[in-house]
Amino acid sequence: MATTAVSPGQPATKIGKAATEIDERLIVAGPLRRTLNKVFPDHWSFLLGEIALYSFVILLLSGTYLTFFYDPSLSEVAYDGSYAPLRGVEMSRAYESSLHISFDVRGGLFIRQIHHWAALLFVASIVVHLMRIFFTGAFRKPRETNWGIGVVLLVLALLMGVTGYTLPDDLLSGTGLRIISAIILSIPVIGTWAHWAVFDGDFVGDVIIGRFYIAHVLIIPAIVLALIAVHLLLLIKQKHTQFPGPGRTEHNVVGNRLFPAFAGKATALFFIVFGLVAALAGLVQINPFWLWGPYNPAQVSAGSQPDWYIGFLDGSTRLFPAWDINLPGDYTIPALFWPTVVVAGAMFTVLALYPQLERKLTKDTASHHLLQRPRDVPVRTSVGVMALTFYAVLWMSGGNDLIADKFDISLNAMTWVGRIGVVILPPIAYMVSYRICLGLQRHDREVLEHGIETGVIRRLPSGEFIEVHQPLGPVDEHGHGQLTYGGAPVPKRMNQVGGARRAVKGFFKPIEQPSQVQLEAQQEQRGLEAAEDDRRVGSGRPSDGGRPQDPRD
């Protein structure tokens, strides 16, 4: 027999032998199996952070390509490339090499637009991921550290965006740089010193693009990469949170093992994200900086906007009143300081400290691995919506000149809309979302107690019309459901409890046995029906278990 040739358990195949050779040296079989067996909860919202991770990978790839051609120099040259309208124009090497990438490198424009779109998606997915973590309470103990790292990553992503935005040195980004310079100058006491340290002198100097470049391609990405590693290690160590549901407890994770199901899904998501970014990069133009021309301190274009993630700071700067604070001794705290440094600093500080704040206020110091539905924590949800409303008003005000222009509204009126809105809309948003949360909570309990509205109207022998309700579980003698709310979604439509049969598959002709599909559907129904078999009596009123009795005479 063949098996006598090898000792028991020794692999017979080539790959198996090679794997054994490797493991005899590196001892990776154990850790690898543990990794492959790691269980990931199955919910779409858990993929938002992955989108951010994949965007970052795309950024690294496309950004590295761009560095092959970009020159962060502010020395003046006359353009001599293939974009005719700018030929002969004096410009910085930075702008010239950006034009070179866009017009003279084969596919360079495409890669540059991949980079820009991936950057926008990177920040957007971080923000949406953060919102998911916030509204489901995933930041609670033991995950406060990872929340903090996430907030730092968001700030670094913004800094990467700002420094990268500046690099082409076109008229738009140069104006942005001028505002950055003014913001640094506005810091009380150390403003001018900080400006001289960053710009190596007065605006604009000749080193700033080089410094922003090294921050953009080395310093910040290195920190981001290290923090992402810690972020993921902590995630693996602490395991995932999960939504409450059947069999899910604080002490387990229910879902798919990494291999093969989850790995397949995660890889698929990477390709889809990359594909989407590539399609956007080719089909949707972004930042056509050759139209703005090289930076000139005496020129500016109207209706200029920063990338979306800086819009809220632009908005706060537009809204803040002209309140310089004059101190004795002829010192001034410029008005510009408040809407930029203070607002941004306060927003991110509160965000980073939110888990600790909530712990202090709720006195909830327990570890939590089960998520909460936003409606079940109305205060947190409403605080979140309030903060988002504040952000949204600022963000909208960052484009208030465009709104004023397109809708023919007075620009000053738009400023006042923002000034008043940023004060009164957040509390209104708080109150509205609080009421919505309570309403949703009540509706969940109503459905648990009285069942799902079926849309079936019955006429009772007495002449009364009632809507038939489908109870979700066993009912007591008054016809009230006995299920208690467990923090999981409550089905609200009949289709969610198998009200509709699954269609037989096959496009041109059925490829399944209809009888088999029926069998499957019956199996799904069995659990539900078993619980109800003995309750098919009553009036059919919601209060009576919802199942109408057969008409009796």
Add this chain to the structure above:
Amino acid sequence: MSARDKAGSAPESDAGPLHGGPDDDYTPEQLAGMDKEALNRLGARYDGVEVLHVDPPPAPGSGLEKQAERQVSLAFGLAGLFALAFAVVYFGSDWFLPDWQWTSDASGWSVFYTPLLGLTMGGALAFIGVGLVLFVKKLLPHETAVQDKHDGSQFDRTTTAATLMGGLDKTGFPRRKMIGRSLGFAGGALGLMLIAPLGGLIKNPNKGNPLGTTPWAEGIRLVRDDGSPIRPGDQEPGSLETVFPAVEGGNLAADAATMLIRLRPEQMAVLEPREGQADFGYGDYVAYSKICTHAGCPVSLYEQETSRILCPCHQSQFDVIQGAKPVFGPASRSLPELPITLDDEGYFVARSDYIEAVGPTYWNRERI
């Protein structure tokens, strides 16, 4: 079976998962006697994972499986075709396809080059993703697994603390205070030493007053971007021209750009210059700094009907007939006014530099 249960119930207590599997419990012969699925489940249990139930994939050879296979293969095939198309567009342009480079008439192949690259690469990558999704959803068994989650153990905490404290005791640092203090001193000083080179970034912003001065000075002509000087008759009433000091690089200096405005007679009638600056203008001409006092953008939108200058960055508005006083928006200071006159040849010249710092406000601006 009993051995399995043991592995499942106490995987971390005896040897600990970091030190290999329980080879004592499972002889190579035993392991060789188990089939793949049993080994898979055994390993999973050892890692605290229980596979609760498995929805099997479509039966081999069934119509359902064939359909799923066709769909997955179609997606992968399309991905390959798109990827090939990308290569054809990328390399073929300017070879057997027309040139990809920009042309002034904005027509032809170059207009489609980047969109085609995006479409083909996007299609290739997205279809790989779609194929994988279809594969996982339609052809893989759907298993529901449960993994135990462990909070830290008191045993680990206590023993680790004991090890740490034991080590610390052996060093004797709690007792040998002098070593601790000298080490603390050295650590602090070394930290200072390591960040000291950052001092190279620091420069004194008050040396030579760069923030308070511009290239403007007495007798320097006001010139246009192309270097031509300006006479009083050159501008229509109500018009604005951006002027620069007639010095080397004056048109690129960050703080020199100035707006020369010729007021209309009805504006002249109500002109209220700032206190002590009534003679800064010349005739019906006034010259204000173009650098916004808010964030330093060039203010450039002049609406002569309302005499207002608007900064497009944050919408500060300045009233020209009130000495460029801010009348709306976030700016808090008037645009500085440049004192102007005519030279012997009748061209506009500056009478001096701006008498205050131009551009955004900062901490000690008033003192400069």
